[in-house]
Amino acid sequence: MNPSHTPMDPEKAVLILVDIQPDFLPGGSLAVEEGNRILEPVARLMREGPFMLQVATQDWHPEDHVSFASQHPGREPMEVIELHGHEQTLWPDHCVEGTPGAELHPDLPWERVEAVIRKGTSPQADSYSGFRNNWNPDGERPPTGLAGYLRERGIEEVYICGLARDICVRWTAEDAAEEGFVTRILWDLTRSVNPSGDDELREELEAQGIEIVEGAP
Numbered sequence: 001m002n003p004s005h006t007p008m009d010p011e012k013a014v015l016i017l018v019d020i021q022p023d024f025l026p027g028g029s030l031a032v033e034e035g036n037r038i039l040e041p042v043a044r045l046m047r048e049g050p051f052m053l054q055v056a057t058q059d060w061h062p063e064d065h066v067s068f069a070s071q072h073p074g075r076e077p078m079e080v081i082e083l084h085g086h087e088q089t090l091w092p093d094h095c096v097e098g099t100p101g102a103e104l105h106p107d108l109p110w111e112r113v114e115a116v117i118r119k120g121t122s123p124q125a126d127s128y129s130g131f132r133n134n135w136n137p138d139g140e141r142p143p144t145g146l147a148g149y150l151r152e153r154g155i156e157e158v159y160i161c162g163l164a165r166d167i168c169v170r171w172t173a174e175d176a177a178e179e180g181f182v183t184r185i186l187w188d189l190t191r192s193v194n195p196s197g198d199d200e201l202r203e204e205l206e207a208q209g210i211e212i213v214e215g216a217p
């Protein structure tokens with residue numbers, strides 16, 4: 001870890017594993033370039049890492065989910081529309097509930113994980129962050145309960161890995177920081193949908209007090 005960071009206290013630290021699912025890996029329907037490269041080091045961290053608590057998020061959409069371009073006649077994946085007053089990227093169909101692409105990736109030791117937060121389960125709203133849904137039709141971002149769960153467990157530090165760095169990892173980190181957790185992204189254990197924006201992303205995250213950790217925590 002970067003020596004400028006306060007050292008971690010394993011008793012107060014959670015590892016959040018974001019959306020490590022086959023649809024986000026090469027060969028999947030919303031494949032993140034090099035997403036497979038994180039699998040081995042993440043598995044090692046889950047087995048041998050210092051964290052007293054591990055939780056996961058799982059993107060889990062109904063087949064008619066509003067984020068799917070297929071639900072918007074004439075639209076293509078990656079187009080941006082306005083939805084409930086905010087920008088919404090339209091995605092290829094992905095992580096449809098109950099399909100193999102939506103499973104927690106079979107190569108990882110999920111038995112170590114105490115809680116799995118499924119998100120994006122409502123047809124009408126997307127959900128990138130593990131802490132709060134994206135905006136619903138009422139213009140609210142309802143909490144998932146994860147912040148309270150972590151606080152009740154005495155957690156003060158949040159370490160985040162998984163996919164995708166520039167979407168769900170980013171939103172999860174921003175909400176964690178806003179909830180008052182010391183928030184660190186395990187940069188090497190994430191990959192972006194759009195890697196060309198990584199330098200800018202890093203600056204924007206650091207400006208919000210989110211720490212970028214390279215190498216092992």
Ligand code: VGL
Pocket residue numbers: 018019024059091128163164165167168169
């Ligand atoms: C994600 C786009 C759509 C992610 C989920 O896990 O980063 N990205 N749904």
Ligand code: ZN
Pocket residue numbers: 059060061067094095120
């Ligand atoms: Zn999704």
